[in-house]
Amino acid sequence: MTTILDVQQLHVHFPVSSTIIRAVNGVDITIKQSETLAVIGESGSGKSILGLAILGLLPANCTANGIIQYRGDNLLTLPESELETIRGREIAWVPQNPAGAMNPLMTVGNQIGEPISLHIEKDKNKVRKKVLELLQFIKITPPEERIDSYPYSFSGGMLQRSLVAMGIAGRPEILIADEPTKGIDVMNKQAILSFFQTLHEEGITLVIITHDLLFARNIADRIAVMYCGRIIEIRRKQEFFNEPLHPYSRGLLRSLPENGLYPIPSGTEEIGDDGGCKFRSRCTCATERCREEPQLITLLEGSAVRCWLYD
Numbered sequence: 385m386t387t388i389l390d391v392q393q394l395h396v397h398f399p400v401s402s403t404i405i406r407a408v409n410g411v412d413i414t415i416k417q418s419e420t421l422a423v424i425g426e427s428g429s430g431k432s433i434l435g436l437a438i439l440g441l442l443p444a445n446c447t448a449n450g451i452i453q454y455r456g457d458n459l460l461t462l463p464e465s466e467l468e469t470i471r472g473r474e475i476a477w478v479p480q481n482p483a484g485a486m487n488p489l490m491t492v493g494n495q496i497g498e499p500i501s502l503h504i505e506k507d508k509n510k511v512r513k514k515v516l517e518l519l520q521f522i523k524i525t526p527p528e529e530r531i532d533s534y535p536y537s538f539s540g541g542m543l544q545r546s547l548v549a550m551g552i553a554g555r556p557e558i559l560i561a562d563e564p565t566k567g568i569d570v571m572n573k574q575a576i577l578s579f580f581q582t583l584h585e586e587g588i589t590l591v592i593i594t595h596d597l598l599f600a601r602n603i604a605d606r607i608a609v610m611y612c613g614r615i616i617e618i619r620r621k622q623e624f625f626n627e628p629l630h631p632y633s634r635g636l637l638r639s640l641p642e643n644g645l646y647p648i649p650s651g652t653e654e655i656g657d658d659g660g661c662k663f664r665s666r667c668t669c670a671t672e673r674c675r676e677e678p679q680l681i682t683l684l685e686g687s688a689v690r691c692w693l694y695d
């Protein structure tokens with residue numbers, strides 16, 4: 385399969401008072417055209433910052449280094465004007481927090497239509513027709529009655545689905561969605577799952593950032609696990625759920641209700657940036673060697689783990 389996005393040695397650092405938060409700390413990941421990749425990992429592991437770095441939407445108070453190769457360009461060094469033409473049209477972002485992400489003073493229809501009129505179609509009537517189709521697709525019905533509504537009149541699930549519609553309105557090659565199922569009920573989750581499946585069938589490359597392992601299992605071709613700003617395991621979905629390799633991944637799966645809800649132990653000591661494995665204070669398999677940072681060890685094509693157990 386062809387590579388659509390190649391991230392190499394990505395670092396995103398936030399200098400905060402006397403220290404540096406290494407939100408993304410050396411991520412290497414190759415995303416294949418038309419695959420669905422789920423990025424999982426606990427809160428603060430750097431998932432959203434990784435997504436924002438790809439979109440060129442990082443906050444101003446950070447520094448980013450490395451390579452994000454897309455069609456011959458390093459997105460990290462591309463001028464803002466060029467990033468603007470890529471954003472929405474080629475790579476789109478579905479942000480977390482639907483309520484905060486929409487403009488309360490603009491109708492939902494106009495917001496969904498914006499990427500279409502920016503990138504695809506100037507004719508207002510044709511844009512409206514496309515927005516109606518999108519509303520139908522995300523099951524906000526009847527579209528004719530909903531298109532001129534303001535966000536306050538939508539439920540959380542409807543707003544979340546509207547954000548997905550905004551993301552796909554510009555017909556992007558790559559859609560990156562940040563926690564698309566957060567805080568929504570089972571019905572809405574099911575609806576989001578089926579839109580993503582349809583998009584996947586249409587060949588759109590999907591990167592889904594999620595806490596929800598079961599959602600990841602339903603939707604993904606591959607699973608990438610982040611821990612402290614690094615990818616510690618990336619595997620085909622089936623392999624990952626059958627036999628997770630990294631001790632942290634094994635802990636994640638054991639914490640699922642169906643596997644007994646065993647919690648991952650919290651660390652006994654705070655591990656600073658001493659160059660060793662960040663998980664070692666919580667790891668039951670840790671040895672002396674783990675004071676040294678493990679490399680990402682490639683197992684098969686597209687499959688790797690960062691742990692000395694597999695060296």
Ligand SMILES: Nc1ncnc2c1ncn2[C@@H]1O[C@H](COP(=O)(O)OP(=O)(O)OP(=O)(O)O)[C@@H](O)[C@H]1O
Pocket residue numbers: 398400405406407425426427428429430431432433434443445595
């Ligand atoms: N604007 C910022 N200034 C300083 N630190 C930040 C900023 N944004 C994020 N961080 C830090 O970067 C790290 C990674 O954050 P990120 O939002 O990517 O985590 P996440 O994996 O998406 O977490 P969650 O699952 O809670 O969304 C965290 O330690 C966070 O505190």
Ligand code: NI
Pocket residue numbers: 431432433480562
């Ligand atoms: Ni996040």
